[in-house]
Amino acid sequence: MPESKYEEIFKKLVKSAYRGDMDNEMAKIRDGDSITDQYLLYAAGGGDPNTVVFKIRDCSGHCDAGDDNCEAACLFGAIVRDMEGNVVITPNNCTGCGRCVEVCKHYSLVDKKEFVPLIKLLKDRKVPVFAIIAPAFIGQFGPAVTPGKMRAALKRLGFYGMVEVALFADMLTLKEALEFDRHVTREEDFMLTSMCCPIWVSMVKRVYKDLVPHISPSVSPMVACGRGIKHLHPGAKVVFIGPCIAKKAEAKEPDIRDAVDAVLTFRELEQIFEAVGINPSEMDDDESEHSSSAGRIYARTGGVSRAISETLNKLRPERKIKIQAIHADGVQDCRRMLKDVLAGYIKGNFLEGMGCNGGCVGGPKVIIDPVEGRQYVENYSKEAGSLTPVDNKYVLELLQRLGIHDMHDFLDSSKAAMFIRDFGEDSSR
CATH class of the missing domain: 3.40.950.10 (Fe-only Hydrogenase (Larger Subunit); Chain L, domain 3)
Structure with missing residues (x-):
């Protein structure tokens, strides 16, 4: 599917962060548009650290009652409209599940990307950063990508290792x-x-x-996987990779936020591989x-x-x-x-x-x-x-x-x- 401007900016930031010149890249991307500035902020992992979903522009309020209506899609009544029909997210009701981001066809709502702040850690390799990957990953990156090839590809990104959440x-x-x-x-x-x-x-x-x-x-x-790794490797960081936005919110819940430091989606990981030129199918198998x-x-x-x-x-x-x-x-x-x-x-x-x-x-x-x-x-x-x-x-x-x-x-x-x-x-x- 075609990438949004937000996703394109994310890939550019990933590529430049690995090169070590992200500030220059951000200066090139800025075009004086406030929306672009917000895309840059959230693609780089900025904004409220406890929030997953952000509104980046006002809507016209003319969405149909169907597939692109974020208000109707919200399971918890967290989205309401102001007097002009614009979307308002009520923080006390929002769980960060990402349903509204999924249905919005106008890119008025985005979920924060959490990968860019990790790149320095991955490059320095002074702190072990583990990737833990959801059971649904098998087959997602192509029929030739075995678990061992995926582990090798993640190590190439700088991860210390990969553990299957299974x-x-x-x-x-x-x-x-x-x-x-x-x-x-x-x-x-x-x-x-x-x-x-x-x-x-x-x-x-x-x-x-x-x-x-x-x-x-x-x-x-x-959560069990994240805590288990940190028990065995004190001081380690843990990044979960899975198929949904809602896991980003789960990782921030107060009683379990000790387990996972960042969450990536499968699509984000695919974009990261593309940005840095890694093809998991071409990697050697790494462990069983x-x-x-x-x-x-x-x-x-x-x-x-x-x-x-x-x-x-x-x-x-x-x-x-x-x-x-x-x-x-x-x-x-x-x-x-x-x-x-x-x-x-x-x-x-x-x-x-x-x-x-x-x-x-x-x-x-x-x-x-x-x-x-x-x-x-x-x-x-x-x-x-x-x-x-x-x-x-x-x-x-x-x-x-x-x-x-x-x-x-x-x-x-x-x-x-x-x-x-x-x-x-x-x-x-």
Whole structure:
């Protein structure tokens, strides 16, 4: 798809920052237009450090009620109109999910790019900077780009290493299975998973608050991965790479902002590679992967449910109450399911919600078609050396290094603190 002026400016800044003459490049780009100045500010990572979405121009207020209407698209009522019909973002309601940026065809709203401030660290190599990449990455950068080639390409950018978040999804699969075992003891009990999708979690916390007691007290795989790396490598920086804007907001939530220092989307990474002339498909393979099939299928709708169900069956084959999963695919489906739960119309005991149709493979910043992305994920899951984390010796060894010496330590809040969130209060405020 054609790039916007904002994206073109971002690529120019990346290229010049690696050359070491970004100030000169910015002077060339400035054209006296206030919009260009704002593009430069946010493409360079400026602006309020706790804000993801910025309005860079007033609108005419004549958007249709359809696909390009940011007000209608906002899930949390954060966008209103002033007396002239211009967009106003109300900070207290905005979660930074990026839905408005996705639908705006007039480039009046942008999400901040977080990569440029990292380039000096990547070039100096004095501080180890790790890239952690979402399970949906497989196939996004071309059929020839293996995980090893992607790792080599990221190292060429200056990253110390790359870790697949699927490895930590494995760990949290164990935790979620144990949480289900603890909390669902009667036929009428149920649990909402807190894994993966920040839009789903925000919907529960902000709109369907009565269901908060049923949400599992787990961090997302992104947060677990970031914290795990920093535990093993004190002083390291962590950059998450994934398919959506909403992860930029999740990384800034007060109770978990220690985990990840910056977030890139797949499209941003593609633009970075283009700007500096790196072709991942031409790289040599660098190391192998150790995640199980369970962690890899988190990238698609239903994957979390399947992973946790298969893991629970391994842990507790004699359990009478099995996981009966229902999953919501896309925002409207999530709303419908949560309303049904509140109304008492629920037939399952494990609820999984994905804000994007198809799951993460259908995220707004993916590069390939979601159907194709799902197929890559399925194929990659079949290549795994283990079906569940219970069978994965690498997961069990890594858990030991993180202080989890027995699987049931996941239920001990002191031993498993890095994997736990408290949803009793709105931690995003």
